[in-house]
Amino acid sequence: MTQSLITPTQTPLLGLSLSELTEWVQQQGQPAYRGKQLYQWIYQKGAKSLADITVFSKQWREEIKHFPIGRSAIHYRSVAPDKTVKYLLQLSDGNIIETVGIPSHKRLTVCVSSQVGCPMACDFCATGKGGFTRNLEAYEIIDQVLTVQEDFERRVSHIVFMGMGEPLLNTKNVLAAVKSLNQDVGIGQRNITISTVGIRDRIRQLAQHKLQVTLAVSLHASNQRLREHLIPSAKSYPLGDLIADCR
Numbered sequence: 001m002t003q004s005l006i007t008p009t010q011t012p013l014l015g016l017s018l019s020e021l022t023e024w025v026q027q028q029g030q031p032a033y034r035g036k037q038l039y040q041w042i043y044q045k046g047a048k049s050l051a052d053i054t055v056f057s058k059q060w061r062e063e064i065k066h067f068p069i070g071r072s073a074i075h076y077r078s079v080a081p082d083k084t085v086k087y088l089l090q091l092s093d094g095n096i097i098e099t100v101g102i103p104s105h106k107r108l109t110v111c112v113s114s115q116v117g118c119p120m121a122c123d124f125c126a127t128g129k130g131g132f133t134r135n136l137e138a139y140e141i142i143d144q145v146l147t148v149q150e151d152f153e154r155r156v157s158h159i160v161f162m163g164m165g166e167p168l169l170n171t172k173n174v175l176a177a178v179k180s181l182n183q184d185v186g187i188g189q190r191n192i193t194i195s196t197v198g199i200r201d202r203i204r205q206l207a208q209h210k211l212q213v214t215l216a217v218s219l220h221a222s223n224q225r226l227r228e229h230l231i232p233s234a235k236s237y238p239l240g241d242l243i244a245d246c247r
């Protein structure tokens with residue numbers, strides 16, 4: 001017997017694939033084609049609640065409306081003169097994260113966060129000074145991209161993991177988000193950049209997944225002494241080892 005992909009708890013639906021959503025609707029006693037409708041409403045039509053999905057019967061919507069999709073609320077939004085938009089998003093547990101939408105003539109890039117806060121404590125970084133709260137779930141990363149896409153009313157073309165947090169300290173959820181952003185949201189892996197200050201062993205582990213994403217390593221200094229001053233964790237990961245791991 002194959003094991004169910006869906007846990008009985010109220011796991012948010014965002015991040016599930018078409019086949020997983022199809023399995024979910026069938027678990028709710030609905031025909032398989034409802035899975036495709038749910039998939040389209042989550043990833044293309046920006047449904048925030050199952051109660052919004054008007055192709056479903058009123059009665060079924062009433063029955064399932066307590067299952068969360070996993071979308072955040074825009075807590076604060078500011079637009080810079082160059083049209084870059086900075087968002088503070090409020091998560092379901094009340095935590096706030098930062099996301100940035102960066103438009104240009106041909107691109108819409110989203111700078112996403114991977115953690116609430118950051119434990120790396122880099123000397124120059126406000127996020128690092130605020131400490132670490134928790135890793136983001138995959139759906140909370142995907143939500144940032146959908147939020148920017150909907151707000152700009154334009155397709156996101158590029159993603160950079162350069163917001164709050166060190167993505168290689170949350171590799172499992174970052175990789176799950178990358179998979180869904182690629183397959184469900186339709187963003188090419190080559191247009192996704194994961195930026196790291198360098199975490200021992202994690203660069204090699206990431207390479208084993210043979211993704212087509214770009215890895216950007218922020219050295220912040222060209223010599224080990226200054227680097228250790230700016231990035232405390234660099235003491236245990238000397239520049240030579242880091243460069244060797246990147247090769």
Ligand code: SF4
Pocket residue numbers: 118119120121122125126127128129163164165166197
């Ligand atoms: S890893 Fe990035 S987010 Fe974390 S403290 Fe350093 S610069 Fe800031």
